[in-house]
Amino acid sequence: MSHSPADPRRALTLRDVSEASGVSEMTVSRVLRNRGDVSDATREKVLEAARTLGYVPNKIAGALASQRVNLVGVIIPSLSNLVFPEVLSGISKELEDTGLQPVIGVTSYSPEKEESVLYEMLSWRPSGLIIAGLDHTAAARTMLENAGIPIVEIMDVDGTGVDSVVGISHRRAGLHMAEAIVAAGYRRIGFLGTKVTQDYRAQKRLDGFKEGLAAAGLSLSDEEYYSGGSALLKGREMTEAILKRSPDLDFLYYSNDMIGAGGLLWCLEHGYDVPGRIGLAGFNGVDLLDGLPRRLATMDACRREIGARAAQIISGRGQSGQIGGEVIELEPVLQLGDTIRKA
Amino acid sequence: MSHSPADPRRALTLRDVSEASGVSEMTVSRVLRNRGDVSDATREKVLEAARTLGYVPNKIAGALASQRVNLVGVIIPSLSNLVFPEVLSGISKELEDTGLQPVIGVTSYSPEKEESVLYEMLSWRPSGLIIAGLDHTAAARTMLENAGIPIVEIMDVDGTGVDSVVGISHRRAGLHMAEAIVAAGYRRIGFLGTKVTQDYRAQKRLDGFKEGLAAAGLSLSDEEYYSGGSALLKGREMTEAILKRSPDLDFLYYSNDMIGAGGLLWCLEHGYDVPGRIGLAGFNGVDLLDGLPRRLATMDACRREIGARAAQIISGRGQSGQIGGEVIELEPVLQLGDTIRKA
DNA sequence: TTGCTGCCCGTTACCGCTAACATAAATCGG
DNA sequence: CCGATTTATGTTAGCGGTAACGGGCAGCAA
Numbered sequence: 001m002s003h004s005p006a007d008p009r010r011a012l013t014l015r016d017v018s019e020a021s022g023v024s025e026m027t028v029s030r031v032l033r034n035r036g037d038v039s040d041a042t043r044e045k046v047l048e049a050a051r052t053l054g055y056v057p058n059k060i061a062g063a064l065a066s067q068r069v070n071l072v073g074v075i076i077p078s079l080s081n082l083v084f085p086e087v088l089s090g091i092s093k094e095l096e097d098t099g100l101q102p103v104i105g106v107t108s109y110s111p112e113k114e115e116s117v118l119y120e121m122l123s124w125r126p127s128g129l130i131i132a133g134l135d136h137t138a139a140a141r142t143m144l145e146n147a148g149i150p151i152v153e154i155m156d157v158d159g160t161g162v163d164s165v166v167g168i169s170h171r172r173a174g175l176h177m178a179e180a181i182v183a184a185g186y187r188r189i190g191f192l193g194t195k196v197t198q199d200y201r202a203q204k205r206l207d208g209f210k211e212g213l214a215a216a217g218l219s220l221s222d223e224e225y226y227s228g229g230s231a232l233l234k235g236r237e238m239t240e241a242i243l244k245r246s247p248d249l250d251f252l253y254y255s256n257d258m259i260g261a262g263g264l265l266w267c268l269e270h271g272y273d274v275p276g277r278i279g280l281a282g283f284n285g286v287d288l289l290d291g292l293p294r295r296l297a298t299m300d301a302c303r304r305e306i307g308a309r310a311a312q313i314i315s316g317r318g319q320s321g322q323i324g325g326e327v328i329e330l331e332p333v334l335q336l337g338d339t340i341r342k343a
Numbered sequence: 344m345s346h347s348p349a350d351p352r353r354a355l356t357l358r359d360v361s362e363a364s365g366v367s368e369m370t371v372s373r374v375l376r377n378r379g380d381v382s383d384a385t386r387e388k389v390l391e392a393a394r395t396l397g398y399v400p401n402k403i404a405g406a407l408a409s410q411r412v413n414l415v416g417v418i419i420p421s422l423s424n425l426v427f428p429e430v431l432s433g434i435s436k437e438l439e440d441t442g443l444q445p446v447i448g449v450t451s452y453s454p455e456k457e458e459s460v461l462y463e464m465l466s467w468r469p470s471g472l473i474i475a476g477l478d479h480t481a482a483a484r485t486m487l488e489n490a491g492i493p494i495v496e497i498m499d500v501d502g503t504g505v506d507s508v509v510g511i512s513h514r515r516a517g518l519h520m521a522e523a524i525v526a527a528g529y530r531r532i533g534f535l536g537t538k539v540t541q542d543y544r545a546q547k548r549l550d551g552f553k554e555g556l557a558a559a560g561l562s563l564s565d566e567e568y569y570s571g572g573s574a575l576l577k578g579r580e581m582t583e584a585i586l587k588r589s590p591d592l593d594f595l596y597y598s599n600d601m602i603g604a605g606g607l608l609w610c611l612e613h614g615y616d617v618p619g620r621i622g623l624a625g626f627n628g629v630d631l632l633d634g635l636p637r638r639l640a641t642m643d644a645c646r647r648e649i650g651a652r653a654a655q656i657i658s659g660r661g662q663s664g665q666i667g668g669e670v671i672e673l674e675p676v677l678q679l680g681d682t683i684r685k686a
Numbered sequence: 687t688t689g690c691t692g693c694c695c696g697t698t699a700c701c702g703c704t705a706a707c708a709t710a711a712a713t714c715g716g
Numbered sequence: 717c718c719g720a721t722t723t724a725t726g727t728t729a730g731c732g733g734t735a736a737c738g739g740g741c742a743g744c745a746a
Contacts, residue, residue, distance in 0.1 A: 011468075011491060013702060024726050029704065037723055054489045059466040060412070061702030064403045064731050079428040088422060092449065101463060104447045106435065120444060123402040125354075146397045148354060232634025262634045269636060291575025291605045293612060356732060367696050372734065380694055404732030407701045411734095 012055045021049035032057055063125070072314050073121040074102045075131040077109045077199075082258070082286055083303050084132070087154065090307025091130065098315040100127065109198040115140045122147055128314035134159035135200045150324060152310040155301075157329045158204050164326040166309045170201045171208035173299050173332050177253065177281060178212025180297075184340050186251035186279050188221045189213065192238045192263065193255030195227040202255045205283060209253060222246040226259070235262020250278055257282035257289055260296050264339065268293060280339040295337035302330040355398045364392035375400060406468070415657050416464040417445045418474040420452045420542075425601070425629055426646055427475070430497065433650025434473065441658040443470065452541040458483045465490055471657035477502035478543045493667060495653040498644075500672045501547050507669040509652045513544045514551035516642050516675050520596065520624060521555025523640075527683050529594035529622050531564045532556065535581045535606065536598030538570040545598045548626065552596060565589040569602070578605020593621055600625035600632055603639050607682065611636060623682040638680035645673040 014025040021028065023042055030036045031046040038046075049055075063069045074091060076084040091102055103126065105117040115137050121129065122143060128150045134157075136144065144151050144162040151163040158171045181189060191209070193202055213219055224242040226234045238259065243249060254260035260282025264274065272278050274294065282289075285300035309328050312318045320326060336342070357368040364371065366385055373379045374389040381389075392398075406412045417434060419427045435445050446469065448460040458480050464472065465486060471493045477500075479487065487494050487505040494506035501514045524532060534552070536545055556562055567585040569577045581602065586592060597603035603625025607617065615621050617637065625632075628643035652671055655661045663669060679685070 015702085025702090026704080026727080027725060030725090033704090035704095037725090039724060042724085054485060056462060056465045056486065056490075058468060058702055060403055060407050060468055061731090062704070064407050064733085065702075065704040067704095067731065069403070079422065079431060085422040085428065119399060122399045125401060125403060142397060143399065147399075230630040230633040232631050234634075236634055265634065265636060287573040288575050290573040291577075291579055291608065293608060358732085368732090369697080369734080370695060373695085376734090378734095380692090382694065385694085401732055404701090405734070407703085408732075408734040410701065 011058075012053055013058070016053060017046065017050050017055050020053060021046045069125050069127055070099050070101055071103050071124060071126040072100050072311070073105065073118075073124075073126040073129040073131075075105045075107060075114065075117055075121065075129070077107050077114075077132055079104075079106060082288075083284060083301065086303040087132075087307040090304035091311045094308045094311035095315060098317075100311075100315055102130075109196055111135075111137050111140070111198065115143075118143055125149075128152070130154055130310045130314065132156075133200060134161055134165070150314050152313050154306050154310050156201050156204070157327065161325075161327065163324050164310075164313050164328075166306050166313070166326075166328045166330070168302060168306075168330050168332045169208075170204040171211070173283070173301075174205035174208030174210075175212040176208075176332075176334060177205075177283075177299060178209045178216075180334055180336070180340065181251055181253070181279065181281065182213065182216040182218065184275075184279065184342070186340075187218065188246075188249050189218065189251040189253060190222040190224070190242050190246060190249045191220050191253050191255070192224045192226075192235070192242060192259060195225040205255065221249055231256070231258035232262040232265075235259030235264075236266040237262075239263035239266045252278065252280050254280070254282045257284045257286045257296060257298055260298070261289065261292055264292060264294060264296050275339050275341040279341060285333075285335060289337070294339060295335075297335060297337040297340045299332045299334050301332055305330060354401075355396055356401070359396060360389065360393050360398050363396060364388045412468050412470055413442050413444055414446050414467060414469040415443050415654070416448065416461075416467075416469040416472040416474075418448045418450060418457065418460055418464065418472070420450050420457075420475055422449055425631075426627060426644065429646040430475075430650040433647035434654045437651045437654035438658060441660075443654075443658055445473075452539055454478075454480050454483070454541065458486075461486055468492075471495070473497055473653045473657065475499075476543060477504055477508070493657050495656050497649050497653050499544050499547070500670065504670065506667050507653075507656050507671075509649050509656070509669075509671045509673070511645060511649075511673050511675045512551075513547040514554070516626070516644075517548035517551030517553075518555040519551075519675075519677060520548075520626075520642060521552045521559075523677055523679070523683065524594055524596070524622065524624065525556065525559040525561065527618075527622065527685070529683075530561065531589075531592050532561065532594040532596060533565040533567070533585050533589060533592045534563050534596050534598070535567045535569075535578070535585060535602060538568040548598065564592055574599070574601035575605040575608075578602030578607075579609040580605075582606035582609045595621065595623050597623070597625045600627045600629045600639060600641055603641070604632065604635055607635060607637060607639050618682050618684040622684060624680075628676075628678060632680070637682060638678075640678060640680040640683045642675045642677050644675055648673060 014028050017028045018025040028046050030038050031043050078084060095102060105121055107114040107117055118140050130152045132155050134153050153161045153165050155167045157165055157167045157169050222242055224238045226238055252263055254263060264280055267274050281297040283299055285298045289296050313326055357371050360371045361368045371389050373381050374386050421427060438445060448464055450457040450460055461483050473495045475498050477496050496504045496508050498510045500508055500510045500512050565585055567581045569581055595606055597606060607623055610617050624640040626642055628641050632639050656669055
């Protein structure tokens, strides 16, 4: 374990490398960033010195001096939702060879937490920001407006964005699901969802769903809500509860696939004829569904593509040459699966 | 939208706030960090000015000047594994009110990617680093050794760490599972796992498992591997394949709960007597299992606690007053569930 | 009054790096 | 063989904060 003469545990700086290789700090900096003209001889010398010393550049200093930061902030409500890791994977794949790096912040569906996470992120002066949802506190919105960097609000297009927006219309997703259910002949429809009132998108889906029912002269026959715990198990419990209370229901609409899957398993075990006697549908299109005994009807939320398109906008590789304020509405695809009877 | 006289889109600095409130930059800095003595009158004045201007401090400059960074790097192989989001949640909860903030990097199980992610992270000079696994490239190990910050390697204790280590012994986890299976009277045992050879921990579990079988004079009767795709579906397909090839197997050990769940569903659908005719076990204790028709035998990997303990070490709140080189081995609990017959 | 203390605030010198400009040596056409 | 480029390197001045220290002023005991 070699160490510099002065202090054995001092962090290395450009100066150490420059002294070790006998050139100026500036030249070392140029070599390490592949910038400007440097002769092959000195380049080798410098790289050699940096390698043997184990030098790691200090990006904090670099960013301050160059006024450039290769970070992209990504703010999402949760990591356990399964949806967001997929969005993230779309983002990081797209950012892969742009030199940009995502930094993740999690809000736990709390607007106050979102505000503080956003503040913290902006204080690192990222070169772009991707944030889930269109609904923020007034302070958060102001920060976004004044940040002076590209902002992309994702997941949702039902509302007004600060800058660019990439997502689907959750209202219309709910609406279309309702239409498909009604078209298939179901009439006594129950809804099962999360209690979290801060999940604006689930709320919008429900609103659209009710709207779709209303257009056919129908309304929700019963509802059931949960919070916390294993979603699959909750799906079972809620399904049992709602069917006990309202045995005449002929359709159950779940706010996400996980509880829908639980409900599906419960119905099959209890001998319900699915989709004859009762129909089921969820939301999201998680690939978990492929392994279930029967494929749950769902609607793909285009998670990976949302991530990819958002990242493209930040990296300036958006298909439109637009400079900002871009709005991309993706179309969620209804997958009937095996739990809605064919009309 | 108010703007400063010079440039409407220039980012705000301490100087702007100091001019707006008529005090020095230093005083503004003190107010915003709650440090040193400032009179209530000026404090109010400064906060007021900062608020109306919408000033967001520049942590890059702050970190450079103070040589302190409130970031903790966290490097994990994947976000879709379900295990890691849980570890992360343990970490962020524990870090919540320490002023420290986790920054996540993902390696996709690639040692080269790990190396570059690590380099990138260290270049931001975080005040601590949590990284999954004990197995790294030589260059990565050297970086870790010379980083000069607390390092915690998590998940795994079968090997030698650079600094602190928090995890379970995957070798012994596999070993104990084998012992339990043998004790329950199963003899013709198959293994189903991922093809990813870079998942060192899965490999160690398998090694321990084989060791446990060998101690009883047994060995694996058949094996089946997969990569990519929906784990639940793969679990089904692999189960079908292995049982077709080796119909006399009486136990299936899966390298994770997800494929185990798929296998369980397949066996139940095809009328297998579980756990009489055939036993099943997975690994991890994901709470998904609670919703399955039968509870899969598994072994809890203590994910949240691993995250929490690692974070404690970084934040200096570890229970031992130790300064580094701490090794915490947690004990995974075997949950027999309903898929191993009671001896 | 003198001197000391504690409170409040300002000044100065960096932190480690890079943009922009300056300089020195090598190349070159006419 | 000279001025005009080109190539390779060095010098200077910050980037936007903060540590460390300095100093004015009020309060107070001697």
